[in-house]
Amino acid sequence: MSETTSTAAPFLSVKNLVVEYSTRTGPYRAVNDVSFDVARGSTLAIVGESGCGKSTVAKSIMRLLKPTSGSIHLDGTDLLTLSESELRPLRKKFQMVFQDPYGSLDPRQTAEEIITEPLKIQKMASAAERTQEAKRLLDRVGLPASALYRRPNEFSGGQRQRIGIARALASKPELLVCDEATSALDVSVQAQVLQLLAEIQAETGISYLFISHNLGVVQEISEQIVVMRRGELVESGPTRQVLCSPSADYTRSLRRAALDPSRMQGIKPRHLLAGLAG
Numbered sequence: 001m002s003e004t005t006s007t008a009a010p011f012l013s014v015k016n017l018v019v020e021y022s023t024r025t026g027p028y029r030a031v032n033d034v035s036f037d038v039a040r041g042s043t044l045a046i047v048g049e050s051g052c053g054k055s056t057v058a059k060s061i062m063r064l065l066k067p068t069s070g071s072i073h074l075d076g077t078d079l080l081t082l083s084e085s086e087l088r089p090l091r092k093k094f095q096m097v098f099q100d101p102y103g104s105l106d107p108r109q110t111a112e113e114i115i116t117e118p119l120k121i122q123k124m125a126s127a128a129e130r131t132q133e134a135k136r137l138l139d140r141v142g143l144p145a146s147a148l149y150r151r152p153n154e155f156s157g158g159q160r161q162r163i164g165i166a167r168a169l170a171s172k173p174e175l176l177v178c179d180e181a182t183s184a185l186d187v188s189v190q191a192q193v194l195q196l197l198a199e200i201q202a203e204t205g206i207s208y209l210f211i212s213h214n215l216g217v218v219q220e221i222s223e224q225i226v227v228m229r230r231g232e233l234v235e236s237g238p239t240r241q242v243l244c245s246p247s248a249d250y251t252r253s254l255r256r257a258a259l260d261p262s263r264m265q266g267i268k269p270r271h272l273l274a275g276l277a278g
């Protein structure tokens, strides 16, 4: 933590973010003037229908694309003003877990190579120390040490996602951006991974930006929520408040859709109904 940063200051602060993609028909504004803060050690969720710009916000924070305008402060530093070389030492502070645990892991690498890669890139620790750390991380995400030498195709989807989480945690990040990180998993495996993320947050004080289209998941994991539609922020605030008494029609329609039994994949009805009853 920077000594000048007060604990009350948001760890992540996104202000007036605008992202335009260049397309054959001209610029396409995928994110339009979106602002939100994530407090240190807390979880903010971004929800909204497919194509509303959630992943574009995530990629902007990770600097996987260059926003058109706005600012993204991480622990007081505007990431958008930094050059690649200035950004490199900060990269270990923020990591991402992707939706597809298979596609995001190199099939040729062993779990050990996958997990220790960020440490190698950052030149953190010796080879022996990196192996020790890989074992510790595997244990932390509930996998045996024998998993070190196995490749992604030898694991189940849930196990692969645990490896993705172990890799993301290797550089001891202070922010984890989870883009639909549990969406591809069975309901029970999804619950285990959410539990794991919650435990890690309680232990380390890490902040999460959690992107999901699943209101049940979001309600379980986040304290704050941002609802997006067509690139714009529709509504934001404490998760329970926004989901229990939404002020926007759009949030109400998302909520209705989540309560539609035919669309309740992955949602625990008991939780959702209890939370939305008010």
Ligand SMILES: Nc1ncnc2c1ncn2[C@@H]1O[C@H](COP(=O)(O)OP(=O)(O)OP(=O)(O)O)[C@@H](O)[C@H]1O
Pocket: 021, 022, 023, 028, 030, 048, 049, 050, 051, 052, 053, 054, 055, 056, 057, 213
């Ligand atoms: N590289 C690109 N070039 C042009 N348009 C893009 C590009 N990437 C995304 N878009 C468009 O920008 C909009 C926002 O996309 P984005 O992937 O951020 O949405 P999303 O909310 O994450 O959707 P999903 O939940 O389906 O992943 C969509 O209309 C999408 O088609």
